[in-house]
Amino acid sequence: MTKNYDLSLVIPVYNEQDNLRKLMQEIDSALEPLNISYEVVFVDDGSKDASLAVLNEISTAYEAARYISFAENRGQSAAFCAGFDEARAPRVATMDADLQNDPADLPAMLSLYNEGYKMVIGWRGKRKDVWIKRVGSKFANAVRNKLTKESVKDTGCSLKIMDTETVCAIPRFNGMHRFLPTLMKMQGATVAETKVNHRERHEGESKYGTLDRAIAGGLDLLGVCWLQNRHFSYSVKERSSDKDNS
Numbered sequence: 001m002t003k004n005y006d007l008s009l010v011i012p013v014y015n016e017q018d019n020l021r022k023l024m025q026e027i028d029s030a031l032e033p034l035n036i037s038y039e040v041v042f043v044d045d046g047s048k049d050a051s052l053a054v055l056n057e058i059s060t061a062y063e064a065a066r067y068i069s070f071a072e073n074r075g076q077s078a079a080f081c082a083g084f085d086e087a088r089a090p091r092v093a094t095m096d097a098d099l100q101n102d103p104a105d106l107p108a109m110l111s112l113y114n115e116g117y118k119m120v121i122g123w124r125g126k127r128k129d130v131w132i133k134r135v136g137s138k139f140a141n142a143v144r145n146k147l148t149k150e151s152v153k154d155t156g157c158s159l160k161i162m163d164t165e166t167v168c169a170i171p172r173f174n175g176m177h178r179f180l181p182t183l184m185k186m187q188g189a190t191v192a193e194t195k196v197n198h199r200e201r202h203e204g205e206s207k208y209g210t211l212d213r214a215i216a217g218g219l220d221l222l223g224v225c226w227l228q229n230r231h232f233s234y235s236v237k238e239r240s241s242d243k244d245n246s
Ligand code: UDP
Pocket: 011, 012, 013, 014, 015, 016, 045, 073, 074, 075, 076, 079, 095, 096, 097, 098, 100, 205, 206, 207, 208
C-alpha cells in the first residue's frame, strides 16, 4: 500500500557535499514535531563532488529521505521540476541545499498555507549575501514586478510551499524558478508571502555570478511577459452527459 504524504520537500543539489548532512538534521528537527507524513526528495543536479555519495548515506539513515541524480548538470529549474514530478504529497516545499534557507521556517509557512493558499513564498528579511547580490536582487525584483505587474517582495527566495498539481502544470524552461509566483498565479493560484530567516553560506560556493544571472534573468523576463500577455483561461458552461463508449 502506498503511504499518504502530507508534504514533499524538493531540494536541488549541485556540489553541496558539506551542507547536506546538517541540512537533513535541521529538516528532521523542524518537521518531526509536526507529526505529519513527509518526504525529502533531493535532486542531485550532476554534482562533481561527493554530494551523491552523501545523499546515498542520508537516504539510508533517514526513512523520509530519497534522491534522484541527473547524469549531468541541467540547472536549478530542471532540478526543481524533476523533484515536482517525483513528489508524492499534494503540497510541495522547496528550499536550497546550502543551508542559507532555514528549515525552522517551514512549520509557520505550512500553517499559513493551510489557511487556504495554493502558494506561500518566503521573503528574506535580512539577506546574508554580499552587497552586490543584495542590490542586484532588489533591482531585479523591482524590474520584474514592474513588467509583470506584480508586487512580490522576493521571488528569488527558494523557500516556498506550493500546490503540487498546480506547479506541475506551469510552463517549464531554464530560469523558470525565478518566476514561480507569476507562473503559479497564471494557473489561478492564490499566493501569500511571509518573512523568513536567511543565513550565510559557510560551505561550498554560490553557483551564480551577478552579471550572468542579470542577463539570463532579463531575457527570461521578456519571455514571461509574453507568456502573461498570451495567457488564456476558460470556464465550461455546460457539457453533454457522459457517453458510455464500451
Ligand atoms: N543548484 C543546482 N543546479 C545548479 C545551480 C544551483 O541544483 O546548476 C542548487 C544549489 O546547489 C543550491 C541552489 O540551487 O541548492 C541555489 O544555488 P546557490 O546557493 O548557488 O544560489 P545563490 O544562493 O547564490 O543564489
